[in-house]
Amino acid sequence: MMERWLLIGRIALRNLRRQLRRSLLTASAMVLGVGLLMFVRALEGGAHLMYVDTATRMGTGHVSMEHPDYMGSQDLADRIAARDLALLLEAVATSVPPGELVALFPQVNVGGLAQSATSSVPVRISGVDPALESGVSFFAQQVVEGRYLEPGDRLEAVVGIGVAERLRLELGSRLVLMAAGAQGDLESQLVLVTGIFRTGIPEVDRGVVHLPLPTAREWLELGGDVTSVSVILASDQRTGSVAEAVRGRLTEEGVAGDRLAVRPWWEAMPDLYAGLRADAVQTYIMLLVLLAIVALAVVNSILMAVLNRTREFGVLRALGLNRRAVGAMVLVEGVFLTLASGLVGMLLGLALSMGVFGDGVDISFIFGGELAFAGSVMEPVIQPAVLAGDVVAILTIVIAIGILATLYPAWHATRIEPAEAMKTDE
């Protein structure tokens, strides 16, 4: 039995070699199509990693913890109490593997008004701890004038360039921040502009102000409370499991659920997540259309190979191969051709992503300035990233094409009537 299938496989492979030119032409279509899919997805994956990296470093973190209602209400009443904060910090420390934790920082985030001598704008005000965020803060890297917050600052504040322009602020300008405090009363705080940042994301540049966390707490009468705690991890791959572990710890402590929500970034920033997903889906659809055309070429090529060998299939049947075995022979031929060329295509994609363009692809010539996307931004040099999920998806696509493209020709081969086949010359 084994012998029979080996024989069928051998004949199939020799037939591919016999039609070398046809096989190579079909294979090169597959190689190019799959290689392109792989490379384009690696570019997109790299871009997405950058978006995620930026977005997490803008304050949300890979995992963020807030009062469960805060995301909807943005009301200081829905905050993390000081005693829960202590439990939470400990839970994170014990459940994140060592080396994975890059930063862990509490923040106070509140909506309010920024007012200068001339006018006022609505802003999102963040009280941050520059010591804890040092090295990871996205804003610290985007300062275009002055400096970012430093440990020991009290009344210093950093504003987006749009805020500065609309309020006519310069370094050293005074600025009054107003927001509802913990008691529900309107509170105001005088700060001095010490730095201006420019992120490239319009809504951020036009509406964000940072000031030191202790100042924010005092101003809003929060005591030791905060609104959110963010965890930055060494790699996004652990986000899900870390969120799960922290949630587990906090559930044991009895604080998760009612008082605390632990969210991976894709839950904390659903817009960004949906945007990235839609982007990837769009790319796959586009490239699947391309691969469908390649698949048609494969169907055509295998079908021609079957039609050209009608007589041979008649001989095989006369020799005692049944329909199934004849179909299997064609399947082996087609699946081998597509699988082998698909794998070569994947290698080509890998080589492009990690070798030829391994140092990054500068796409600024297409877009010019910054690339803002769903509240995040990326640099114009994309570092291609080959993601495990894409490799699996592309491999699945290759196998599916191999089988689908060969099914019809194989079915056709099983329908060949030996008596009729023997009448043809082919």
Added chain:
Amino acid sequence: MSDETQRPHAPAVETRALWKTFGQGETAVHAVHDVSLTIGQGEFVALCGPSGSGKTTLVNLIGGLTDPTRGEVRVDGRDVGAMSEPERAQLRLERIGFVFQAYNLLPVLTAMENAEFPLMLRGVPKDERRKAVSALFREIGLEGLEDRRPGALSGGQQQRVAVARAVLGAPALVLADEPTANLDTQASDALLGIMELLNQERRVTFIFCTHDPRVMRRARRIIRLVDGHVERDAEKESGSLPDWVLEPVGAG
């Protein structure tokens, strides 16, 4: 597997009221027209008759390569019409060898591989296969050509490989549809000699379709078809050629 219908000394081939009709109504062609035949084990039979008389259709029916419109075919006592497609394939693999007029061989296999193909399908071990093929190749003058692809063999050599392939599995029956039509006199004689030898040594039943008087001369039974039915069926001495075989239709 014991098949009820299999009899130990069943004839090699039996057909009962066999019909094959192509098309319908006024354009219908009765390619095989009520043919009932019994061909015993070890016979050496030539099917002759004018072009279009149904010879090819009849051997295709016997080999299960096409379905009868009506009637019954038994090979080795087993009803071919009652078999499923895989069973029929198995029957061909084990009991029937085919030799066609031309392009019999698989172009991607060597002469050796072509000849041993049915044995391979049947899972015969390599040593045994090679021994059997080598012995037969020596006997029929194919020695030294084992590793050639069909494209590098002459027509006569290809036909000899095809005959080797047909008889190697010790079939009950070899069906040969004009095996000598593409060969010159010398090659035909060589091929026929081989088939006669195998018929005598191995008791393989041979049925030929042929227009070739040399083939008919060697046959020991001649069946003449006209318009799909048996017009004459006679045993004869090997070497003789009755005059009726070549007569024009209707003159017999």
